[in-house]
Amino acid sequence: MTIDFSLSPEQEAIRSLAHEFADKEIKPRAAELDRISDPAAIFPWDIYEKGNRLGFNKTLIPTKYGGLGLGEVETCLVVEELSWADGGIGSTYFVHAMQLLTLGESGTEEQKAKWFTACANDPEERFFMSLPWTEHGVAGNLSPRDFAAGRMDNGPILPHEWAMHRTVPPAEQREMTTVAIEDGDDWLISGTKRFITSAGRSKLLLTSARKGAESTDGAGFGLFLIPADAPGVSYGHIEDKMGQRLMQNAEVIFDNCRVPKSDEFTNYRTAPRVRGGDVEVAAVFNGIARRAYEEALAYSRIRYKGGARIVFHQAMQMALCDMAIKVLTSRMLMLRAAWENDQERGFNAYNNMAKIYSSDVAVDVTSKAMQVFGGYGYMRDFPMEKLYRDARLGPIYHATNEMMMVGQLIPWLAAMDTIY
Amino acid sequence: MHIVVCVCQVPDPQAPAGSFYVDEAAMEPRWSPAAQPLLSTFDLHAVEAAACLKEAHGATVTALTVAGPEAEPGLRRALAAGCDQAVRVAPPAGAGHDRLAIAHSLAAAIRTLPPADLVLCGRIAAGWDMGHVPAMLAEVLGFPYASPVTAIEARDDGASVELRRLTVDGYEVVHADLPLVAAVSNEINEPRYPTMRSVLDAQRATITVADGAVAADATAARLTALRPRDLSAECELIDGETAEDRGMALAAVMHERGFV
Numbered sequence: 305m306t307i308d309f310s311l312s313p314e315q316e317a318i319r320s321l322a323h324e325f326a327d328k329e330i331k332p333r334a335a336e337l338d339r340i341s342d343p344a345a346i347f348p349w350d351i352y353e354k355g356n357r358l359g360f361n362k363t364l365i366p367t368k369y370g371g372l373g374l375g376e377v378e379t380c381l382v383v384e385e386l387s388w389a390d391g392g393i394g395s396t397y398f399v400h401a402m403q404l405l406t407l408g409e410s411g412t413e414e415q416k417a418k419w420f421t422a423c424a425n426d427p428e429e430r431f432f433m434s435l436p437w438t439e440h441g442v443a444g445n446l447s448p449r450d451f452a453a454g455r456m457d458n459g460p461i462l463p464h465e466w467a468m469h470r471t472v473p474p475a476e477q478r479e480m481t482t483v484a485i486e487d488g489d490d491w492l493i494s495g496t497k498r499f500i501t502s503a504g505r506s507k508l509l510l511t512s513a514r515k516g517a518e519s520t521d522g523a524g525f526g527l528f529l530i531p532a533d534a535p536g537v538s539y540g541h542i543e544d545k546m547g548q549r550l551m552q553n554a555e556v557i558f559d560n561c562r563v564p565k566s567d568e569f570t571n572y573r574t575a576p577r578v579r580g581g582d583v584e585v586a587a588v589f590n591g592i593a594r595r596a597y598e599e600a601l602a603y604s605r606i607r608y609k610g611g612a613r614i615v616f617h618q619a620m621q622m623a624l625c626d627m628a629i630k631v632l633t634s635r636m637l638m639l640r641a642a643w644e645n646d647q648e649r650g651f652n653a654y655n656n657m658a659k660i661y662s663s664d665v666a667v668d669v670t671s672k673a674m675q676v677f678g679g680y681g682y683m684r685d686f687p688m689e690k691l692y693r694d695a696r697l698g699p700i701y702h703a704t705n706e707m708m709m710v711g712q713l714i715p716w717l718a719a720m721d722t723i724y
Numbered sequence: 725m726h727i728v729v730c731v732c733q734v735p736d737p738q739a740p741a742g743s744f745y746v747d748e749a750a751m752e753p754r755w756s757p758a759a760q761p762l763l764s765t766f767d768l769h770a771v772e773a774a775a776c777l778k779e780a781h782g783a784t785v786t787a788l789t790v791a792g793p794e795a796e797p798g799l800r801r802a803l804a805a806g807c808d809q810a811v812r813v814a815p816p817a818g819a820g821h822d823r824l825a826i827a828h829s830l831a832a833a834i835r836t837l838p839p840a841d842l843v844l845c846g847r848i849a850a851g852w853d854m855g856h857v858p859a860m861l862a863e864v865l866g867f868p869y870a871s872p873v874t875a876i877e878a879r880d881d882g883a884s885v886e887l888r889r890l891t892v893d894g895y896e897v898v899h900a901d902l903p904l905v906a907a908v909s910n911e912i913n914e915p916r917y918p919t920m921r922s923v924l925d926a927q928r929a930t931i932t933v934a935d936g937a938v939a940a941d942a943t944a945a946r947l948t949a950l951r952p953r954d955l956s957a958e959c960e961l962i963d964g965e966t967a968e969d970r971g972m973a974l975a976a977v978m979h980e981r982g983f984v
């Protein structure tokens with residue numbers, strides 16, 4: 305009998321520290337920061353520095369590089385609590401955690417030693433990583449068009465092959481315009497990325513580019529580690545977003561940016577890539593959904609209408625029950641996936657499901673919670689409209705839910721007879 | 725310098741009111757899992773004060789509690805926030821709300837430790853709001869006592885401290901020889917957050933369980949009934965021709981009843 309759903313005392317202590325920080329340092333200020341109209345003037349460095357000093361950006365860095373050596377379960381607990389107070393702050397940490405995972409899995413020993421150590425020992429406590437992949441014509445993921453066409457027989461479905469193909473489709477299909485041109489021992493990178501989380505604030509960019517202007521197949525796709533202040537890197541338009549305004553999203557412009565070959569992520573195509581940040585993004589939306597549920601429940605206990613407090617109205621009861629079930633199941637799915645990852649037996653399908661489900665749940669739960677608040681839910685005096693705006697990002701970024709289903713989840717499901 | 729910080733846990737002051745109720749038959753407060761006990765707020769300030777003294781002058785800091793094993797998360801919080809070791813003494817049988825038994829037990833435990841130069845407490849526990857223990861503890865130990873303390877500095881002679889003591893309209897500066905019991909108030913500092921690393925280290929630390937409990941005195945204060953406060957309110961409308969009249973009438977009523 306090994307099944308055990310309880311958190312360890314360490315995990316509980318970490319969760320409660322993150323919650324205390326979120327409650328005292330983020331929650332009282334989130335609404336006011338969210339209302340600043342200039343998106344360039346929002347990013348609250350003081351909150352981020354304080355959080356980083358406690359270790360929130362170092363959970364996944366192995367102890368030998370000065371990090372905390374924790375797993376994805378613990379990282380999810382932290383991101384969920386921060387997101388409970390503000391989804392944008394949660395997202396900054398999710399995106400950063402995703403890069404730490406990629407660096408840990410696919411970086412060379414030198415790359416890890418250099419950048420993990422830099423993050424763990426940053427005297428300013430401002431170390432975040434960005435992932436400049438998306439361009440106007442290319443998002444994080446695309447479905448494997450040619451792969452399916454080439455697989456008309458009844459042979460076995462190999463999820464890895466399918467998934468790898470998805471990850472690195474022929475370059476011209478990705479419509480990627482950022483190129484890396486070989487120049488002696490360096491690459492020269494040029495192109496424009498957009499919507500990039502923490503761009504202009506982060507210290508390290510894990511950038512994708514097409515290698516060689518004419519390269520047309522997957523071999524021509526490269527990933528490069530570029531210091532955010534390297535010559536040839538600049539930042540363009542800062543996005544004015546509907547929600548999650550406490551994170552910053554901006555264009556990253558590479559203009560003949562010189563990158564030594566040693567900073568290329570050559571291992572990326574062959575390294576197994578399961579731990580892709582899906583559970584950390586799920587944590588963002590589980591935090592938002594749980595907060596919305598808590599707010600709705602508390603309001604239903606004090607709002608008097610139609611002869612009773614609205615918690616006694618059956619329609620409200622059904623909404624609250626539905627919210628609670630979704631919040632709990634979504635969180636369980638996230639923890640299951642994160643736990644599997646930490647046991648080194650991570651399974652793509654659970655990760656994808658956690659991202660897709662949690663983001664849909666957050667949109668649904670925040671919408672229902674707003675309904676419980678009635679007209680007040682639509683007003684800025686109450687937290688519901690912000691939670692709703694913050695939740696709406698979930699099904700869109702880190703691959704849209706549609707793209708994640710057709711590009712990532714289905715290969716795994718198609719190769720299996722059942723799921724449990 | 726050896727500093728002993730006496731700490732205790734209280735129900736989460738931020739927990740929703742509905743998660744807390746009074747069991748009148750058992751004469752005990754009860755709370756749901758949503759309102760897990762936390763280290764009492766003033767005790768957090770006491771721990772921070774000890775950590776600051778340790779940073780400035782070097783010291784060993786012991787966190788001490790008289791409570792059951794349910795109080796261990798609070799001790800671990802104290803460890804994460806700068807204490808070097810934690811000692812828990814099982815509560816004396818039948819102590820109930822007898823604060824004197826708690827003070828005797830704390831004193832007995834302190835005597836088993838290396839000699840304490842400074843004993844810090846929070847000015848009151850944010851649970852029962854009594855604030856009796858620190859003064860009783862000083863009396864039992866035979867140490868001088870200061871409360872509520874809003875600043876504390878070790879003096880160069882290494883044998884005394886300079887304290888600020890809050891008064892109704894200001895503060896007093898007091899020089900006191902060590903050893904001393906000081907009960908601190910929240911004005912003294914802003915407790916820092918423990919880092920994740922210190923939280924993890926504290927989870928892995930061993931808490932010493934000492935057998936220092938001193939039995940309760942049957943003749944000491946006894947609780948005979950515990951009931952929640954009656955929160956019913958009455959509404960009174962103040963009359964008057966104009967807004968000014970009503971304002972004057974309101975001020976008069978408030979003055980009459982001693983609100984202002």
Ligand SMILES: Cc1cc2nc3c(=O)[nH]c(=O)nc-3n(C[C@H](O)[C@H](O)[C@H](O)COP(=O)(O)OP(=O)(O)OC[C@H]3O[C@@H](n4cnc5c(N)ncnc54)[C@H](O)[C@@H]3O)c2cc1C
Nearest residue numbers: 435436437438443444447499500501701702703704706707
């Ligand atoms: C706030 C925010 C932060 C972001 N942060 C980053 C970041 O840090 N780094 C980064 O690289 N990117 C980032 N992105 C980009 C994000 O990953 C993309 O916006 C997302 O993947 C969608 O791509 P797109 O905007 O080009 O939409 P499109 O690809 O134009 O999608 C439009 C619609 O078409 C559907 N669709 C597209 N392709 C398919 C398909 N093959 N099958 C089925 N349906 C399809 C989509 O589901 C969607 O409904 C961020 C975006 C936002 C909004």
